[in-house]
Amino acid sequence: MTMSSLTTKYLPTVQHSGQRTASITGITIHHMAGNLTIEQCSACFQPPREASSNYGIGSDGSIGCYVDEENRAWTSSSWQNDNRCITIEVADNIVGEPWSISDAAYKSLIALCADICKRYNIVPSYDGTANASFTEHRMFAPTGCPGTTIHNWLVNGKIIADVKMKMIEGDNVKERKVWQYAANMTDAQKWLPKWNKDGSVTLISKACNLALDVQGGSKSSGALVQAYPQNGTDAQKWKLVQIKGKYNPAGVAPFEIVPVLNSKLRLDVKGGSLADKTDVQIYKANNTNAQRWLVLDDGNGYWVLVNVNSGKTLDVKGGGK
Numbered sequence: 058m059t060m061s062s063l064t065t066k067y068l069p070t071v072q073h074s075g076q077r078t079a080s081i082t083g084i085t086i087h088h089m090a091g092n093l094t095i096e097q098c099s100a101c102f103q104p105p106r107e108a109s110s111n112y113g114i115g116s117d118g119s120i121g122c123y124v125d126e127e128n129r130a131w132t133s134s135s136w137q138n139d140n141r142c143i144t145i146e147v148a149d150n151i152v153g154e155p156w157s158i159s160d161a162a163y164k165s166l167i168a169l170c171a172d173i174c175k176r177y178n179i180v181p182s183y184d185g186t187a188n189a190s191f192t193e194h195r196m197f198a199p200t201g202c203p204g205t206t207i208h209n210w211l212v213n214g215k216i217i218a219d220v221k222m223k224m225i226e227g228d229n230v231k232e233r234k235v236w237q238y239a240a241n242m243t244d245a246q247k248w249l250p251k252w253n254k255d256g257s258v259t260l261i262s263k264a265c266n267l268a269l270d271v272q273g274g275s276k277s278s279g280a281l282v283q284a285y286p287q288n289g290t291d292a293q294k295w296k297l298v299q300i301k302g303k304y305n306p307a308g309v310a311p312f313e314i315v316p317v318l319n320s321k322l323r324l325d326v327k328g329g330s331l332a333d334k335t336d337v338q339i340y341k342a343n344n345t346n347a348q349r350w351l352v353l354d355d356g357n358g359y360w361v362l363v364n365v366n367s368g369k370t371l372d373v374k375g376g377g378k
């Protein structure tokens with residue numbers, strides 16, 4: 058199951074062809090021809106209606122994932138296009154000409170396209186043919202989709218330029234501090250688990266889209282952890298080991314979180330402190346609750362990690378902003 062860490066809500070449908078048989082090499086932006094929320098759009102993609110998309114974006118800027126990225130959605134009236142492209146339905150805030158979209162939807166669209174392009178090494182391009190990395194429904198069927206506004210922005214280069222700019226901007230994002238803090242259910246305490254082929258997991262902050270990372274890729278006990286731009290290195294990979302027989306009052310067995318960099322170390326609250334704003338580090342395994350974490354699901358696929366010793370939550374400083 059692969060979806061962008063920018064996803065607001067996972068609203069899966071069974072209306073798709075299963076696993077793609079081609080690599081992901083493009084994006085097709087569609088319009089809903091209506092001002093639907095991501096939930097209303099999801100309702101349109103349920104049986105018996107044979108239609109779907111990988112993503113939908115509402116006029117409030119929220120992003121729904123309907124079909125996992127590795128699966129082929131039914132969006133573009135072209136088997137080939139949907140096989141190689143991630144498809145995105147965008148709500149129109151004016152239904153009818155010029156089929157405009159809200160500023161919030163546009164901002165989310167550009168961010169989502171930039172995120173997809175970065176993850177799949179796609180160079181954004183549009184030339185009006187089905188071979189470019191950005192394609193349109195109207196290339197494959199007699200339809201006005203994606204509507205006048207989005208179409209014009211593809212033709213005049215605005216969307217491609219904005220996606221390229223966003224991709225560069227993302228590269229300039231600096232690291233952010235990670236510490237423990239009292240639970241407050243904000244995005245700064247929510248982490249999206251991305252599973253790696255080696256069975257490890259990379260944790261992406263919902264607040265800032267940065268990965269939980271060991272500073273400098275250090276393998277030494279006492280190295281601090283931070284949130285850092287995703288780079289696929291071992292510094293951002295963690296293995297979870299469940300500690301059987303150690304139950305908290307909620308009846309959930311906690312985990313020790315082991316950096317792939319050094320299996321003798323554990324994710325640890327410095328000095329076993331109970332205080333807010335205490336550093337989190339990797340430290341030699343010592344069998345204490347300062348190295349044990351409850352991994353709770355927020356109900357939307359994000360994890361909240363609570364330290365067993367302190368009861369405090371793994372948190373990005375400053376709300377991750």
Ligand SMILES: [Zn+2]
Nearest residue numbers: 087088194202
């Ligand atoms: Zn369409």
